[in-house]
Amino acid sequence: MATATFRFYEELNDFLVPARRRQSFSCTLARAAATKHMIEALGVPHTEVELVLVNGESCDFDRQLRDGDRVAVYPKFEALDITPLLRVREHPLRTVRFVADAHLGGLARLLRMSGFDTLYDNHFEDRAIAEIAATEQRIVLSRDRELLKRREITHGCYVHAQRSALQLREIFERLDLARSARPLTLCLHCNTPLRPLDAALAGARVPPAVASRYRRFSTCDSCGRIYWEGSHWRRMRAMLAPLLPAS
Structure with missing residues (x-):
């Protein structure tokens, strides 16, 4: 033997x-x-x-x-430069995009909140996730080792933490995402880029108290949701603040 x-x-x-x-x-x-x-x-x-x-x-x-x-x-090197050596993947991904498995819905939402394109559907099967990762050049996020062993998945992260906020911190630190984050630029539900919405147009679609208090709005063209810088926005900013570089 x-x-x-x-x-x-x-x-x-x-x-x-x-x-x-x-x-x-x-x-x-x-x-x-x-x-x-x-x-x-x-x-x-x-x-x-x-x-x-x-x-x-x-x-x-x-x-x-x-x-x-x-x-x-x-594993991934953080302090040691190994560029003269052969890594097991030929090329890094040009754009950081994710697909999360069915158990990481909370993390997917937080990554979208941070501005990272993240596909998630709790009905995704392992085969579908692997196909998406291969065809769209996405990083697979999972707590399932067997999923990450599939040959067609070239980039992936096993998520060790169990709570969503800790998972977000883990992924930020492991992939050095802080300087790539663009908070509150994607729809949390659709993963679609938000666009500015004129306050006059938003006024007809939000509660009167919101229309009178806020002047900056954005909207998702996929689902029609409207976002503004209210208490929920401030809580999200506070959650992300420790992960982002000081301004």
């Missing part, structure tokens, strides 16, 4: 059984096993991996493993 030695680093250890965390361990190789197959067989979705070294040399997910290989697997 062929075996290889594996070592996973940083947060990738969270996906391993406790006995294998933060240490090297030997594992029997499946026949004609590629790095992607073995990494995921050990419990780590390939979307969480940024760099794989086999015997000290960088490789992609299709590298066939052989008896005696030493495999080091790394």
Whole structure:
């Protein structure tokens, strides 16, 4: 039986059984096993991996493993510049766009609130999410490891936190979203860009007290909802403030 030695680093250890965390361990190789197959067989979705070294040399997910290989697997690097090395994905996504699975509706809404194009439908099946991610070049957000292991998904994030606000902070920090955020520019319900609405036109469609108090409005052309800078707007701004760069 062929075996290889594996070592996973940083947060990738969270996906391993406790006995294998933060240490090297030997594992029997499946026949004609590629790095992607073995990494995921050990419990780590390939979307969480940024760099794989086999015997000290960088490789992609299709590298066939052989008896005696030493495999080091790394997550996204934040402090170390690895641009001279081969990452497992050829290109980053040009535009940060998301598709969230059925269990992350709250996070999807908060990402839209932050200005990030985020598709969500609680009836989305895994196959539909994978197809959307592949055809529209979207990052998959999920708490389902098996979904993130699908080969057609090239960019994804396993969401560790369980509460929506903490999930938002996690994604902001992991993907360094702060400077890309455009708060309150998308409809929270339709994911459609909002456009300014003249106060006179808004006045006929909002409560009289709102029309008399506010002068700045925006609207969604998909659903017709109207937004203004009321108490709900202020609460959303307060939620986002700690995540955004100081102005």
